Amino acid sequence: MQDKLITTLKNNGYSLTKTRQALFSALLSGKPRTMRELTLDLASVMDRASIYRTVALFEELGIVVRVQQGWKYKVELSDKFSPHHHHLNCTQCGKILSFNEPAGFEKIINNLAEAHLFHLSGHTLELQGLCHNCQTKPTA
Numbered sequence: 001m002q003d004k005l006i007t008t009l010k011n012n013g014y015s016l017t018k019t020r021q022a023l024f025s026a027l028l029s030g031k032p033r034t035m036r037e038l039t040l041d042l043a044s045v046m047d048r049a050s051i052y053r054t055v056a057l058f059e060e061l062g063i064v065v066r067v068q069q070g071w072k073y074k075v076e077l078s079d080k081f082s083p084h085h086h087h088l089n090c091t092q093c094g095k096i097l098s099f100n101e102p103a104g105f106e107k108i109i110n111n112l113a114e115a116h117l118f119h120l121s122g123h124t125l126e127l128q129g130l131c132h133n134c135q136t137k138p139t140a
């Protein structure tokens with residue numbers, strides 16, 4: 001993964017700096033993170049502005065993607081840097097659970113695209129609802 005990061009940066013004329021390395025490492029766990037969480041985690045390495053700048057660069061280079069949650073978002077590593085997966089999005093507490101799609105799902109998607117003479121380069125799938133915890137909690 002580290003090599004891939006360096007290659008991706010290099011191919012686009014960028015080098016691996018301490019801040020870029022720190023952001024990448026913070027996302028390696030695979031868990032989608034809010035900008036706030038990243039800002040707190042990386043406070044000792046860089047300020048808020050550099051985090052936003054670095055995330056924007058990573059987005060542009062396809063290293064990270066946004067996981068939209070209503071009007072808010074979290075960021076995580078793209079499929080290039082983490083195994084392909086999808087999200088179950090809790091609309092109440094903001095928890096995001098990841099899941100791998102069942103075998104055969106990818107094929108259904110591919111057939112669907114083919115039926116529309118569409119050349120597929122990727123797909124995302126976000127499921128919204130209430131996590132187990134929030135189902136048992138009364139709404140505020």
Ligand SMILES: [Zn+2]
Binds near residue numbers: 084085101123125
């Ligand atoms: Zn998929």
Ligand SMILES: [Zn+2]
Binds near residue numbers: 094095133
């Ligand atoms: Zn929840």
